[in-house]
Amino acid sequence: MTRHTDDGETEEANGPDEKREGVDGPDEKREDADGSTTGAAPSSPAPGVPEAGRDEQPSIFVPDDGEVPEGTPSERPATDGGVESAAGGSDSADLDPDAYDPVDVFPGGDLDLREGADSCYKCTSCDTSCPVAEVDDEFPGPKFQGPEQWRLKRKDDHDIDESITSCSNCMRCDDACPSSVPLSQMHNEARGQFVESQMEKLSREYIRNRILSNYRFFASIASKVPRLANAATKIPGAMKVGEKLLGIAGDREFPDFATQTFREWWKARGGAQVENPDKRVAYFHGCYSNYNTPEVGKAMVRVYEHFGYEVMVPPQKCSGTPMFANGMLKDARRHAETNVENLVEAIGEGADVIASCTSCSLSLRQEYPELFDIHGIEDVSEHTYEALEYLRINEDLEAELAGTELADEQSFAYHAPCHARNQGLDRQAVETFRDVDGVELEDVGDSCSGISGTYGWKEEKYEKSMEIGAEMFEHMEDAEGDVGMTECPTCAMQMEHGTGYEVEHPLQLLEDAVGA
């Protein structure tokens, strides 16, 4: 099969590339797409806009089949594909670099993001919206990391540039690109490849990143001995040791672990208090509201029960957000298998999936189907919503809240997480509470908080992270309220860290407002 080339750049980028010749589907598709955009009148200014963007991308991480290209280590069985209860279980093998199997990432899978790369018309909107490029002189920016590197990479021997590890996966570039180039999907993929084949598996950085991305694993241990764990992270010097040994930013305070996790609370209260086969939701609480801020999960349950929903809490693992950001795609996939299996079951019982963390909802909705090919993953994507979003769609929240009054007047400095922005949810909290008396929600602007999950936890990124966050801290301090509010647990940590404010989740405020 010969490939179509429409400009010098792609031609060069296509080069001799035998591996790709075997991959049929995407290429065939591309021929039509090509023909219809540029084929008709070669010299005339074609009024077509580039063809494929994010909307038509195949999922790319398919480690279970496909040829194993030369040069990549062969596949061994996953160390832990098993489903296990949500309340713990051992992931210890995952964290031992020796037990880690590099898999046949990408070249053998059926990805072809080239159409996406080609639809880049170099407008640089992505670069101007990248919070890391704004402060980091070493970081070449999303346009390079995405479409440009993608073209380079087609030449066989081109390594992924190490700078990909500086991308925080905030996804602002996605939102900025007028051409729907699947930037974050390209970044995730490149990062995965970099980690798999170019990163030293015994390096301090690798181990640190695996620890950070497997937060759930540590949290599940720590929450068994919360008081001890809390004390340990507060021992003077303990964090400094972490910095020295592992490169975890020593200036950060480790989050407190709850003495009773959300799931323990759920079990103790006897599960759902409302039964309603017509209105069911499956709550994806994520790691953080389980181990650290169960009050968010409790608020979710009470609010939804107030509106007559039957809440289910299926077994679940990490949504994968921190793993994507660290290129640990294989870890993420394993967790995804558990999540998809359990959520699909809940969907089969009539439930929609609700997340209270905007990164979890983004992951299930967007990254899952883009990166993994798991049976049922599309269903999960289609049925997933963020908690407030779902109520706004299905309940007359405006009427419910009109005229409500909060006993104690309270102003909040609200920060919209980047991942909320990406789902069109960045304004919903401000708009929802606009008509509630006694509540003032002030949007502290559209800057990034700078922590981006695990990014700000890395010793070498700490300063950049605080520099990115500076604008938000300033605006928070200018805002009237001295309580912060956001949907994202790691943004919350950053807000607390930068200003000393206590930070709440909108669900907690909603719980107060509707008297749930």
Added chain:
Amino acid sequence: MAIDSDVLVVGGGLAAVTSAVAAAREGADVRLVSHKASTLRQASGLIDALGYVPATEPATPLRDGPPTAGRELDRDEWPDPEGPLADPFEAIDGLPESHPYRILGADALREGLALFDDLAGDAYRGGHTDRNALLPTFGGSVKPTARYPAAAEAGLASDDRPALIVGFRSLTEYDARAFAGRLEAAGVPFDVAGAEVEFAEAFRADAKVTRLAKALDHDEAIDGVPAREALAKAVAPHLHDAVDEAGGVERVERVGFPAFLGDQEGDEVRAELADRLGADVFEIPMGPPSLPGLRLEDRLYDALDDAGVRFETGNPVVGVETAADGRVEAVAVDKKGRETPYGADAFVLATGGLVGKGLDSDREGVREPVFDLHVPQPADRYEWFVDDAFGDQPYARFGVRIGGDGRALNAEGEPEYDNVFAAGGVVGGADAAREKSASGVSLATGIVAGREAATEATQ
């Protein structure tokens, strides 16, 4: 339906913001849904109303038959456009009848610009007159425009004070000397010199303008010297570079920079530089990437918030969900795979043209994908183009047709729906690129569509 408003505006560019604010000011409850972050951040930040009236007929009749791809073309077939125009309003009568300015009248443009002046406040200039200003832009050309950022004011081409244009060795796309040369060739009434200085060297070779702006905003230390001071020091030796007619050397009175002098603290950065240099300082609009565009976006979205408009970006509107009795009741918003209905009493379509993705084209033709509105076009694809790249390209005027009240029309010239209005680049009839009329068309159509939609919704 849970997600409901009086008026729903689809889009996020200048036309969408204008119509949303206009509707809100009529008392309507307004929601705006945009697929992507606003396109304003790509735009130069200049608000062009009408700079040229291009010829719509060739000087000699066009050849019959299909176009002659690749053949030697005779550039003289098309007369030069009329312009640069001193007064955009006076020239409106010279536009084709199907142009939005002709359909809505000059007052719509006047009111649209007035609304813009109100929203942009002291960040913009040009509202004191109907006449166009002439601004140097990055290619080295001089452009007629109706409104311009205050940061660009000292750069007006009508100003006769000698000027220095600063470029940076490491930023290859800004060739300050060539730029100054082109300005001189364009016959500007002032002496001008270009100089490449060392400052951006401290940053990575392809540093983003946002990086430079941030460094100036925070006055970060560059090799130990605060950024603003370092920049002034780099420029200072060139203040005498301009040469007057007699061959004498003069001290420039104004210095132009690529538009990256600060983001949040732009006024402060310019003031400090001016102070240190003893000369006025201005930015030269460019784009993309465009800080003036980003700043305008920030300002307009703040204005949306102040007007009480609800807005969200991130998800596209993908089609009509329900319609009955000639009215659209709800549209479908694609939330990462799941379609959610958004209801409203009136809708404004402001999704942009072929580049903004408001119009879709394939082999079959050009269509409007959200409401599937009628887009007049020659049946034969060959008739979309004329040979001469500078000729009147029919496709440039493609778009939805509107009536005098902003309603989108069907093939018979009747409203397609009673409650669907259109504004901005998605509206056909203008050749914005050649006319230099993009923002003006968005403002004029935006204010009419917004107001009429509010009236329709609240009557």
